[in-house]
Amino acid sequence: MSRYDWMEEEWERLKSVSLARSIRSVDAVIGEEGTWIRVSGKSLLNLSSNNYLGLAHDPRLKAAAVRGIEEWGAGATASRFVLGSHGLYEQLEQRLAEWKGREAALVFANGYQANTGVISALVGRGDAVFSDRLNHASIVDGIVLSRAEHCRYRHNDMEHLEYLLKRHQGARRKLIVTDTVFSMDGDLAPLADLVELKRRYGALLMVDEAHAGGVLGRSGEGLCHELGLSREVDIIMGTFSKAFGSYGAYVCGATSVVRYLTSKARSLIYSTALPPSVLASIHAALTIVQEEGERRKRLRELGSRFRGMLRERGFSVAEGRTPIIPLVLGESGVALQYSRMLEERGIAAVAIRPPTVPAGTARIRFTVMATHTTTELEWAADQLQQIRAELQWEGR
Template sequence: MIWMENELKLMADASLERSLHISSPVSGSPGYTLRGEQVLLNLSSNDYLGLSQHPAILEVMREALLTEGAGSGASRHVTGNRASYSRLEEALADWQNCEAALVLANGYMANSGVISALVGRGDVVFSDQLNHASIVDGIVLSRAEHARYRHNDMEHLRTLLDKYRDKRRKLIVTDAVFSMDGDQAPLRELAALKREYGAMLMMDEAHSGGIYGGRGEGLSHELGLQDDVDIHMGTFSKSFGVYGAYICGSRMLIRWLVNKARPLIYSTALPPSIVAGITKALVLVQEEHWRRERLCAASRLFRSLLCDAGFNIGAGDSPIVPLIVGDNDLALRFSRALEEEGILAVAIRPPTVPDGTARIRFSLSAVHSDKELTHAAVRIHNIGLRLGVLRS
């Protein structure tokens, strides 16, 4: 197996090798994390609404753990489908104003399972080139043709739709908010093209659910386009602060997935305690509007501070703020310098992002105060000057 050592050396030489680090929450200090003995301002978490430590969620999870046990014991098709699943799915369908919903173990399994259940040989999937890896892998598993269009380029998508117009089934799939860039998909144009070409439209709301919409339903609801989306996908591991994923759509879609989505059929059901936590988080996401308002204000402030400092942070208004540096090694050095200054912000490198676009990916939370973000921006600015990312 010497080839592994050789390949890992090449990765290390290119500043592309990854390693695992232990992080722990800091009791009484939301928005911070502990690495080793150092307390760091956590600007790398997807806990957008700050719900992962919410006492009410923890309490219902504790109760379910004590009454229903640690695990579900089987797949949902066998004996793992507790009554709490049905209640949650009914609540999700009501929240999304859809006919039905389906809960799966995580976002990766949801995307890979749903896409491979909807299309196959003889079909085509039109996918934004910056879509999440789970979408890409779902297309590969499906064996459908993969037609990648340039990021948010609707003219390129139209060209591909024309090219493949005679395919049996056509599926357009996109992130609503892109996880590494923080910008939005052009949903109005996508909806119009979906209608024009008779395609299905699938929207991944993983990084927009809980943040956009009057009750946190997601970007498609924020824009009033929810009825144009055939498959609504989202996760519970980000804004909800728990774990898992959902699909919402028509009753027929959910019936189909129950019978065809292999990750659902062949996986053990989520533990009852997780389902209880999700159910409580769904209530809080809808009721505690101040969390969305605070996150929006924090995002505006932090983006303006970095933009005024001269950093390249791309477009968007989401809590995902990419600071583009380009070089892999420079991104790593920037991340290490931030950690020395008490800030956790991870360097993102290829293949997660395209070559030459390595970055620091800042990810904000409703629990971050203006003071914390302003002080962080000063330190980020100073590091940018010191490393030559900015010119004085």
């Protein structure tokens, strides 16, 4: 008997319920717009990327990355606390604090490390964390690492959250954590209600703006700024790996918060600093996000149009102001079949399955980019309509 038999058995079980995962390689990105990719030699319209503003292949970001390498080298080669930090870091954190209108900012390697590091630094045994049931896995894992009591409230259900806050009034510290834009549904958190509850029950409020940064707000600051609530939120986290087209993450807040995290966030302290090329590309992306508001306007328009195209063809999709458009299909096998058939027709649209989404809500998660054309989106909607007709003909 092999010591790996249990792994093989679990792999077979996952395959039997359409939950096994594998990594596929993208051969190339076609053009600067980033809307087409090549996979296994086939050109596909990319409708599964978080590259919302189409910046990942922008010549200005690539040129900045090259300059960063030429000035600072290919890698940081050490933690920020062991000479891995340099001028690009300091300049970026200053720019982020000014952009967000907060006292200080701190850059992390990625969103996962930011959430796990911040949450586990802020709370521990004897504390309680109140987390939306649909929050990103990095938030959940941060809570688990913290050893605080994990209180999950029903999605965007403020009555349930208040019930849990009342039940845990005796906790040493209380932290409410939520995504502002939920990554698998594209809907928004009720921030005004969350601010009110945090005040009423003496809690800290942390928000994850990963899918709102660059997309919402007058200068792309996110949902907190769009609603005028940025100063009411204790910790604002965001990423550079989506609308910014680069990599990395940040936290903004009061000087006291950032100073504390600098000494307590283990994922920051014990990680090698970001490569200079990445930091330089973030600087370029931040300038574009701040100055080219027409990209956000076009993104909103295309998202609205694609929702309308799907509804016109009989699909049920929720209203929304974000570029995330889920088509909920139910069973994982059905979602996988839709994804395969879309790829056969030249469209990359990945099936999202449990545990990423709740059981029975497997879906195709479409994401629109500002660089898509209406012709491309119309064509994609037509392919979906044809697939549904074919599957219904097969009695599904």
